[in-house]
Amino acid sequence: MNKPVTVTHALSNEHIEEAETKHLGFWIYLMTDCILFATLFATYIVLRGNTYGGPGGKELFDMPFVLAETLILLISSFTCGLALLAAKAGRKAYVAVLLGVTFLLGAAFLGLELTEFTKLAAEGHNWQASAFLSAFFTLVGTHGLHIAVGLLWIIVMMWQIISRGLTAGVMRRLTLFSLFWHFLDVIWIFIFTIVYLMGVA
Amino acid sequence: MKSYIIGFISALALTLVAYLFVVNHWATGDVLIWIIMGLAALQVVVQLVFFLHLGREQKPQWNGAAFYFMLIVLVIIVAGSLWIMYHLNYNMGMDPKQMEEYMLKQSSKGF
Numbered sequence: 001m002n003k004p005v006t007v008t009h010a011l012s013n014e015h016i017e018e019a020e021t022k023h024l025g026f027w028i029y030l031m032t033d034c035i036l037f038a039t040l041f042a043t044y045i046v047l048r049g050n051t052y053g054g055p056g057g058k059e060l061f062d063m064p065f066v067l068a069e070t071l072i073l074l075i076s077s078f079t080c081g082l083a084l085l086a087a088k089a090g091r092k093a094y095v096a097v098l099l100g101v102t103f104l105l106g107a108a109f110l111g112l113e114l115t116e117f118t119k120l121a122a123e124g125h126n127w128q129a130s131a132f133l134s135a136f137f138t139l140v141g142t143h144g145l146h147i148a149v150g151l152l153w154i155i156v157m158m159w160q161i162i163s164r165g166l167t168a169g170v171m172r173r174l175t176l177f178s179l180f181w182h183f184l185d186v187i188w189i190f191i192f193t194i195v196y197l198m199g200v201a
Numbered sequence: 202m203k204s205y206i207i208g209f210i211s212a213l214a215l216t217l218v219a220y221l222f223v224v225n226h227w228a229t230g231d232v233l234i235w236i237i238m239g240l241a242a243l244q245v246v247v248q249l250v251f252f253l254h255l256g257r258e259q260k261p262q263w264n265g266a267a268f269y270f271m272l273i274v275l276v277i278i279v280a281g282s283l284w285i286m287y288h289l290n291y292n293m294g295m296d297p298k299q300m301e302e303y304m305l306k307q308s309s310k311g312f
Contacts, residue, residue, distance in 0.1 A: 027264050031271035038275045042282040049297070053305060067220050074212055081205040081252055182252040186245055192216070193241035197223045201233050 019172050026176045030183050033146075037187050040142060041194060044135040048199070052130035057199025060125060062116070066196045069112050070188065076105035077185040084178045092166055095174075096158060102181070103154045106147055113144050136195065143191060146184055153177050208251025215244040 048057070083098035117137070120126070127137035157177055160170050219240040222228055228236055249255040258264050295303060 024263050024267070028267050031267050034271050035274055035278065038279050039282075042279045045279075045283060046286040050304070052308075053301070063220070063224055067216075070216055070220075071213070074209070074216065077212075077248070077252060078205060078209040081208075082202075085202055085205070179253065182248060185252070186248050189216075189241055189244050189248070193219065193237055197219060197237050198234060201223050201229075201237070 015168060019168070022172060023175065026179060030179060033183070034187075037139075037142070037190075040135075040139040041190065044139045044195065047131040047135040050131035052132075054130050054133075055125065056132060057136075057195065060120060061196050061199055063196065063200060065112065065116065066192065069109055070192050072105050072109045072112070073185050073188050076102045076109065077182050079105065080178050080181045084174060087166055087171060087174050090166060092161060095161060095166070099154055099158055099161075103151060103158075106151050106154070106181075110144060110147050110151065113140070113147075117141070140191060140195065143184065143187055146180075146187075150177070150181055150184060153180070204251045204254070208247055211247045211251070212244050215240050215247065 079098050079102045083095050083102060086094035086098055117140075120133075125133055127134045154177070157170070157174060160173070164170055219237045222233060222236055222240075227233075250257075255268060256262075256265060290300065293300065293303075
């Protein structure tokens with residue numbers, strides 16, 4: 001059992017201020033990302049009925065599939081939180097494992113989503129078929145793109161943890177990553193509810 | 202640790218309840234919409250508090266300030282867009298079927 005080692009190795013006031021500033025800066029970026037998604041949501045809500053004579057959500061969405069995606073992402077948010085707790089306790093091995101699980105879950109989510117998209121496109125329901133589908137692919141696709149970037153970030157973080165250990169910088173970046181990952185799950189709650197649940201209701 | 206477990210269990214429950222309401226038709230129409238929106242709002246709060254630790258920072262709470270400002274901008278954009286588009290559609294003076302025919306005719310003109 002490795003003893004937990006705290007990471008506050010002589011954090012000067014400057015270090016702490018710098019960390020807090022970067023934390024706030026990233027949070028503000030996340031807030032602007034919320035507004036980005038809000039505009040995509042507004043667009044989707046306005047155009048959801050414009051199916052150009054074709055099928056709408058009720059006909060196209062596979063609800064058990066979507067539930068699986070939702071649960072996978074939720075669990076990955078949980079394991080991400082656990083990874084951060086492990087990092088604060090200095091338990092490098094646990095951090096690596098939990099980040100790895102988070103990655104696998106995130107990749108599974110993305111895989112399912114890509115399956116969903118390709119199936120729709122193969123059946124002719126691509127983003128050019130109607131305004132509803134344009135809005136759908138843009139909104140859900142943008143979220144998926146964010147997830148993909150998050151997966152890349154996990155790989156970078158795992159590399160940094162292995163090569164540098166749990167330094168102050170690595171800790172800070174892990175914290176920012178977990179903010180990003182939790183934020184993506186929050187956005188998904190809205191997608192799940194507004195796009196899928198309300199599409200089928 | 203407790204924070205994440207409470208958050209996870211609550212979020213899981215809220216997700217499943219919303220899903221079952223829709224899939225099992227435990228409610229329909231406007232009532233159903235209000236219920237799932239309410240459950241979603243609740244889950245957002247749960248995740249913000251238990252995963253993102255919103256409101257737990259020391260003073261000055263700039264994270265909180267940035268969040269509430271974002272909310273203001275967001276409400277203006279989303280509510281404003283929906284309001285405008287709803288009125289636009291209303292002022293076009295057609296029922297949904299006529300509107301669909303009108304739009305199909307317009308797009309077939311190749312603009």
